[in-house]
C-alpha cells in the first residue's frame with residue numbers, strides 16, 4: 001500500500017482564520033488527503049496550531065487571559081471550525097505540546113553537537129519595571145520621521161518607516177508604559193544556515209518536479225545579496241519552548257525560549273507523535289512516518305502552504321533536519337499557493353472586511369464554501385472572491401448541474417418505478433457514448449488530482465456532472481416511459497449508476513453531499529472506480545433508494561446583495 005504523509009501549514013493561534021487562510025493550505029491539503037485515501041493510500045494528515053511568539057502574548061493580554069489559557073481556548077475554537085469545514089486531519093495538534101518541546105530541544109542539541117549553532121551577544125532594550133527584555137513590538141514611542149506618537153519599535157504604522165527601537169523619541173514599554181528603559185547585553189543562539197547553503201542547494205536542485213513558485217523563492221533566498229543568512233533561533237520571552245541542549249541545560253541561556261519559527265515546523269513531527277500518544281500507540285507508530293531508518297523510507301511527504309511560508313519550508317526547516325545528521329524525512333513535494341483576495345482587496349480583521357471561517361459556516365454549509373474555494377484555488381496567480389462569483393458557483397455548478405441531476409433522477413424513478421432501482425436492459429448507443437465520456441473524464445480527473453492541480457481537477461469533476469445531465473436530456477426517460485417502459489427503466493438504471501459514481505468521485509471536494517448521495521442510494525460506501533472503463537453498472541438492481549432532500553439550495557440576488565453589504569467592511 002503506498003504511504004503518503006501530508007502536512008498543512010500551521011494556522012497561527014491568535015484568532016479565527018479567514019477564507020483566504022483556509023484555501024491557502026488546510027483545505028487543498030484535505031482534498032488531496034481524501035483523494036489518496038479513496039485511491040487506497042495509507043495517509044497520515046497532520047495540522048496543528050502555531051502557538052508561540054509575541055503575537056500570541058499580545059493577543060492573550062488584549063483578551064485579559066493568561067497566554068496558556070488563551071491558546072488552549074483558541075485551539076479549541078480552531079479545531080471546531082476545522083471539523084465544521086470537514087477537514088479530515090488524522091490529528092490537529094498544538095505546537096505548545098510536550099512532544100514538540102522535547103523534539104525542539106532534541107534538534108537544537110543535535111545542531112549544536114554538529115557545530116551549527118553560534119552563540120551571539122546582542123544589545124536589546126530591557127525594562128526594569130517589567131523585569132524583562134522588550135521585543136520590538138513591545139516598545140512604543142514617537143516616530144522620528146512623521147511624529148506619530150504610537151509608533152512601534154519595528155515600524156511606524158502611520159508612515160510605514162522601518163525602525164529600530166533606539167530610533168524612537170520618548171520610548172516606553174507597551175506593557176507597563178514605563179519610560180525607564182535601558183540597553184543590556186543578552187546572548188542568543190543562531191542557526192548557521194550559511195554553513196548548509198551548498199547542501200541545501202544540491203537538495204533543492206534535485207527537486208526537478210517542484211512548482212516554479214516553490215523553487216524560485218528558495219533560490220532567491222539562497223543567492224540574494226550575501227546569500228543565505230544565519231538566523232536567530234532564540235528570544236527573551238516567557239512563552240515558548242525553553243532553551244535546552246537536548247535534555248541538558250544550556251549555560252547562559254536560562255530563562256530564554258526558542259523563537260517560534262524554529263519550533264513551529266518541528267511540530268509537524270511532534271503532532272504525529274501527539275497522534276500516536278492520543279491513540280495509545282507505541283513510539284514506532286509515529287516514527288515509521290518520519291524516520292527513514294525506522295520504516296519511513298517508502299513514505300512520500302507532501303507539504304501544503306501559502307507562498308509566504310515557502311522560505312521556511314525550503315530552507316530553514318530542511319536546514320534543521322539536514323543539520324541534525326539523523327535520517328528524518330525531508331519533504332518530497334511542496335504545493336504552494338498564491339493569495340485569495342476579497343472583492344479586489346485584502347481580507348482585514350480590524351476593518352471587518354471579508355468572510356472568516358466562523359461567519360462562513362453560519363451562512364451556508366461547508367460544501368458550498370469548499371466547492372467555490374477549491375474550484376477557484378489561487379494556483380496560477382492570486383484569486384479573487386466576489387459574491388457574484390460565489391453565487392454563480394453555487395447556483396450553476398452545485399444546484400443546476402449536480403443537485404438537479406440527482407433530484408430529477410430520483411423523483412422520476414420514485415414516481416414511475418417505486419422505491420427500488422429498476423432492472424435495466426441492454427445499453428443503447430447513448431449509454432455506450434456516455435460511459436465512454438465518463439471513463440475518459442475519470443482518467444482526466446485522476447491525472448489532475450495526481451498532479452495536485454486542483455482547479456483543473458474541479459473542472460474535470462464538474463464536466464463529469466455535466467456529462468450526466470447531457471445524457472439524461474438526450475435519453476429523455478420521461479418521453480420513453482410513454483411508449484417503451486423497458487427503455488425508460490434502462491435509462492433510469494444508468495442514471496442511478498451515475499449518482500453512485502458521483503458519490504465516490506465528488507467526496508474529496510464536497511464530502512457532505514457525497515454522503516447524502518450514498519445515503520439516498522442506501523450505500524454504506526461508494527468505492528473509487530479502480531477501472532474507469534468499468535465504472536458504471538455496479539449498483540445492484542432492486543437496491544432501495546430514497547429521494548434525498550435538496551442537495552444545494554440556490555443563492556438568490558436579494559440574499560447576495562445582503563451578504564455583500566454585510567462583509568464590505570467599515571469604509
Ligand SMILES: [Zn+2]
Pocket residue numbers: 143144145146147148151156157158159160161
Ligand atoms: Zn512615522
